[in-house]
Amino acid sequence: MPRRRTLSSCLALAAVAATPSPARAQEPAGGVSYEPAPPALEGVTAGVLLSRRSELLGGRLTFKGTLEERFAGRTVVLQRRLPEGGWIELTRTVADASAAFRTGWRTDRIGRLDVRALPIAADGAPSPATAPRRITVYRPARATFFGPGLYGRQTACGQTLTPRLAGVAHRTLPCGTLVDLLYAGRTATVPVVDRGPFRAGHSWDLTAATARELGFTTSDTIGAVRVRDEPPVSP
Structure with a gap:
Protein backbone atom coordinates (compact mmCIF):
# COMPACT_ATOMS: atom_id res chain seq x y z
CA MET A 1 0.00 0.00 0.00
CA PRO A 2 1.23 3.51 -0.66
CA ARG A 3 2.34 5.37 2.46
CA ARG A 4 0.19 8.28 3.58
CA ARG A 5 1.87 11.61 4.17
CA THR A 6 1.25 13.13 7.55
CA LEU A 7 0.19 16.75 7.94
CA SER A 8 3.61 17.66 9.37
CA SER A 9 5.48 16.17 6.39
CA CYS A 10 3.23 18.05 3.95
CA LEU A 11 3.93 21.33 5.78
CA ALA A 12 7.67 20.64 5.65
CA LEU A 13 7.57 20.06 1.89
CA ALA A 14 5.59 23.26 1.39
CA ALA A 15 8.13 25.23 3.40
CA VAL A 16 10.99 23.92 1.24
CA ALA A 17 9.12 24.83 -1.94
CA ALA A 18 8.49 28.36 -0.64
CA THR A 19 12.15 29.00 0.25
CA PRO A 20 13.39 31.87 -2.00
CA SER A 21 16.22 31.10 -4.40
CA PRO A 22 19.56 32.96 -3.94
CA ALA A 23 19.58 36.51 -5.36
CA ARG A 24 21.09 36.81 -8.82
CA ALA A 25 24.00 39.07 -9.56
CA GLN A 26 23.21 42.38 -11.27
CA GLU A 27 22.32 41.84 -14.90
CA PRO A 28 22.95 44.61 -17.45
CA ALA A 29 20.82 45.28 -20.52
CA GLY A 30 23.04 43.02 -22.61
CA GLY A 31 21.96 40.00 -20.59
CA VAL A 32 25.43 39.06 -19.27
CA SER A 33 25.47 38.55 -15.49
CA TYR A 34 28.35 39.91 -13.43
CA GLU A 35 29.18 40.74 -9.85
CA PRO A 36 29.19 44.39 -8.68
CA ALA A 37 32.59 46.11 -8.79
CA PRO A 38 34.56 46.21 -5.52
CA PRO A 39 34.93 49.59 -3.75
CA ALA A 40 37.64 51.93 -4.98
CA LEU A 41 40.85 52.51 -3.08
CA GLU A 42 40.71 56.17 -2.08
CA GLY A 43 43.57 58.67 -2.15
CA VAL A 44 45.41 57.32 -5.23
CA THR A 45 44.66 57.21 -8.95
CA ALA A 46 45.00 54.33 -11.41
CA GLY A 47 45.53 56.31 -14.61
CA VAL A 48 43.97 58.89 -16.89
CA LEU A 49 40.40 59.13 -18.28
CA LEU A 50 39.60 61.32 -21.31
CA SER A 51 36.41 62.27 -23.16
CA ARG A 52 34.58 65.28 -24.62
CA ARG A 53 33.43 67.68 -21.95
CA SER A 54 29.89 68.14 -23.33
CA GLU A 55 27.11 66.16 -25.02
CA LEU A 56 23.37 66.42 -25.67
CA LEU A 57 21.01 64.15 -23.77
CA GLY A 58 20.74 60.85 -25.64
CA GLY A 59 24.07 61.35 -27.43
CA ARG A 60 26.94 58.91 -27.09
CA LEU A 61 30.10 59.91 -25.23
CA THR A 62 33.30 57.97 -25.87
CA PHE A 63 35.73 57.50 -22.97
CA LYS A 64 39.29 56.33 -23.34
CA GLY A 65 42.17 56.05 -20.94
CA THR A 66 45.42 54.44 -19.89
CA LEU A 67 45.93 52.58 -16.61
CA GLU A 68 48.87 51.22 -14.64
CA GLU A 69 50.55 48.26 -16.34
CA ARG A 70 49.26 45.81 -13.72
CA PHE A 71 45.72 46.37 -15.01
CA ALA A 72 46.48 45.13 -18.55
CA GLY A 73 43.80 42.65 -19.57
CA ARG A 74 41.64 43.49 -16.56
CA THR A 75 37.97 44.52 -16.51
CA VAL A 76 37.42 48.30 -16.33
CA VAL A 77 34.14 49.67 -14.93
CA LEU A 78 32.92 53.14 -16.00
CA GLN A 79 31.05 54.81 -13.13
CA ARG A 80 29.04 58.01 -12.54
CA ARG A 81 28.92 59.81 -9.19
CA LEU A 82 25.46 59.86 -7.60
CA PRO A 83 24.09 63.15 -6.19
CA GLU A 84 23.60 61.53 -2.78
CA GLY A 85 27.11 60.06 -2.78
CA GLY A 86 28.59 56.83 -4.04
CA TRP A 87 28.94 55.64 -7.63
CA ILE A 88 26.73 53.82 -10.13
CA GLU A 89 28.01 51.65 -12.96
CA LEU A 90 27.43 52.84 -16.54
CA THR A 91 29.25 50.20 -18.57
CA ARG A 92 32.36 48.01 -18.50
CA THR A 93 35.10 46.96 -20.90
CA VAL A 94 38.50 45.21 -20.82
CA ALA A 95 41.89 46.95 -20.92
CA ASP A 96 44.22 45.79 -23.70
CA ALA A 97 47.80 44.47 -23.38
CA SER A 98 49.11 48.02 -22.90
CA ALA A 99 46.50 48.75 -20.18
CA ALA A 100 44.62 51.14 -22.49
CA PHE A 101 40.83 50.98 -22.84
CA ARG A 102 37.97 52.56 -24.74
CA THR A 103 34.23 52.46 -24.06
CA GLY A 104 31.09 54.52 -24.63
CA TRP A 105 28.01 55.69 -22.73
CA ARG A 106 24.70 56.90 -24.21
CA THR A 107 23.83 59.82 -21.94
CA ASP A 108 20.61 59.41 -19.96
CA ARG A 109 20.90 62.20 -17.37
CA ILE A 110 21.37 65.97 -17.69
CA GLY A 111 23.64 68.14 -15.57
CA ARG A 112 27.30 68.47 -14.59
CA LEU A 113 28.41 64.92 -13.92
CA ASP A 114 31.57 63.24 -12.61
CA VAL A 115 32.63 60.02 -14.36
CA ARG A 116 35.55 57.75 -13.47
CA ALA A 117 37.05 54.43 -14.59
CA LEU A 118 37.66 51.73 -11.98
CA PRO A 119 39.87 48.75 -12.94
CA ILE A 120 39.14 45.49 -11.11
CA ALA A 121 42.24 43.89 -9.53
CA ALA A 122 43.04 40.25 -10.26
CA ASP A 123 42.16 39.20 -6.70
CA GLY A 124 39.02 41.34 -6.55
CA ALA A 125 40.50 43.57 -3.84
CA PRO A 126 39.85 47.34 -3.81
CA SER A 127 41.90 49.15 -6.45
CA PRO A 128 42.42 52.84 -7.32
CA ALA A 129 40.21 54.56 -9.90
CA THR A 130 41.06 57.32 -12.36
CA ALA A 131 40.53 60.91 -11.29
CA PRO A 132 36.89 61.93 -12.00
CA ARG A 133 36.19 63.48 -15.39
CA ARG A 134 33.67 66.37 -15.20
CA ILE A 135 31.24 66.41 -18.13
CA THR A 136 28.05 68.35 -18.84
CA VAL A 137 25.02 66.75 -20.46
Missing part, protein backbone atom coordinates in the same frame (compact mmCIF):
# COMPACT_ATOMS: atom_id res chain seq x y z
CA TYR A 138 22.54 69.22 -21.96
CA ARG A 139 18.82 68.97 -22.67
CA PRO A 140 18.04 69.76 -26.35
CA ALA A 141 15.61 72.68 -26.81
CA ARG A 142 14.62 75.20 -29.47
CA ALA A 143 15.92 78.76 -29.08
CA THR A 144 15.76 82.19 -30.73
CA PHE A 145 17.68 85.40 -29.99
CA PHE A 146 16.69 89.01 -29.35
CA GLY A 147 18.26 92.43 -28.98
CA PRO A 148 18.37 94.58 -32.14
CA GLY A 149 15.54 97.10 -32.04
CA LEU A 150 15.08 96.67 -28.28
CA TYR A 151 18.31 98.18 -26.95
CA GLY A 152 17.83 100.69 -24.15
CA ARG A 153 14.72 98.99 -22.77
CA GLN A 154 14.50 97.37 -19.34
CA THR A 155 14.34 93.59 -19.16
CA ALA A 156 11.87 91.82 -16.88
CA CYS A 157 14.77 91.25 -14.45
CA GLY A 158 15.69 94.95 -14.22
CA GLN A 159 18.71 95.16 -16.55
CA THR A 160 19.10 97.56 -19.44
CA LEU A 161 19.26 95.61 -22.68
CA THR A 162 22.45 96.45 -24.59
CA PRO A 163 24.54 94.72 -27.28
CA ARG A 164 26.90 93.61 -24.48
CA LEU A 165 24.36 92.13 -22.06
CA ALA A 166 25.03 88.40 -21.77
CA GLY A 167 22.03 86.39 -20.71
CA VAL A 168 19.00 84.39 -21.68
CA ALA A 169 15.25 84.78 -21.41
CA HIS A 170 13.10 82.01 -19.92
CA ARG A 171 9.41 81.89 -19.00
CA THR A 172 9.70 80.54 -15.44
CA LEU A 173 13.28 80.29 -14.14
CA PRO A 174 14.06 82.93 -11.46
CA CYS A 175 16.03 85.97 -12.53
CA GLY A 176 19.76 85.44 -12.10
CA THR A 177 19.59 81.64 -12.45
CA LEU A 178 22.76 80.46 -14.19
CA VAL A 179 22.29 78.30 -17.29
CA ASP A 180 24.89 76.30 -19.24
CA LEU A 181 24.37 76.51 -23.02
CA LEU A 182 25.82 74.43 -25.85
CA TYR A 183 25.67 75.16 -29.57
CA ALA A 184 27.85 73.92 -32.45
CA GLY A 185 30.56 72.82 -30.03
CA ARG A 186 30.68 76.17 -28.21
CA THR A 187 29.57 76.64 -24.61
CA ALA A 188 28.57 79.58 -22.42
CA THR A 189 27.27 80.06 -18.89
CA VAL A 190 24.88 83.01 -18.57
CA PRO A 191 22.14 84.23 -16.19
CA VAL A 192 18.41 84.54 -16.79
CA VAL A 193 17.84 88.25 -17.51
CA ASP A 194 14.38 88.42 -19.09
CA ARG A 195 11.08 86.63 -19.74
CA GLY A 196 10.40 84.80 -22.99
CA PRO A 197 10.52 83.54 -25.63
CA PHE A 198 7.03 84.14 -26.95
CA ARG A 199 7.43 82.02 -30.06
CA ALA A 200 5.56 78.69 -29.99
CA GLY A 201 7.75 75.62 -29.63
CA HIS A 202 10.75 77.54 -28.29
CA SER A 203 12.10 77.40 -24.73
CA TRP A 204 14.97 79.93 -24.70
CA ASP A 205 15.68 83.41 -26.03
CA LEU A 206 19.37 84.42 -26.17
CA THR A 207 20.56 88.00 -25.92
CA ALA A 208 22.58 89.20 -28.91
CA ALA A 209 25.82 89.00 -26.89
CA THR A 210 25.14 85.37 -25.95
CA ALA A 211 24.19 84.52 -29.52
CA ARG A 212 27.48 85.97 -30.78
CA GLU A 213 29.48 84.00 -28.23
CA LEU A 214 27.86 80.76 -29.38
CA GLY A 215 27.88 81.56 -33.11
CA PHE A 216 24.07 81.41 -33.05
CA THR A 217 22.39 83.33 -35.90
CA THR A 218 18.88 81.91 -36.30
CA SER A 219 16.17 79.83 -34.66
CA ASP A 220 17.74 76.43 -33.91
CA THR A 221 18.19 73.65 -31.36
CA ILE A 222 20.65 74.29 -28.54
CA GLY A 223 21.61 72.38 -25.41
CA ALA A 224 20.68 73.91 -22.07
CA VAL A 225 20.92 72.89 -18.43
CA ARG A 226 20.45 74.79 -15.21
CA VAL A 227 23.60 75.21 -13.11
CA ARG A 228 23.04 73.97 -9.56
CA ASP A 229 25.26 74.13 -6.49
CA GLU A 230 27.61 71.16 -6.74
CA PRO A 231 30.69 69.96 -4.88
CA PRO A 232 34.08 70.40 -6.60
CA VAL A 233 35.63 67.51 -8.53
CA SER A 234 37.64 65.25 -6.22
CA PRO A 235 38.95 61.66 -6.39
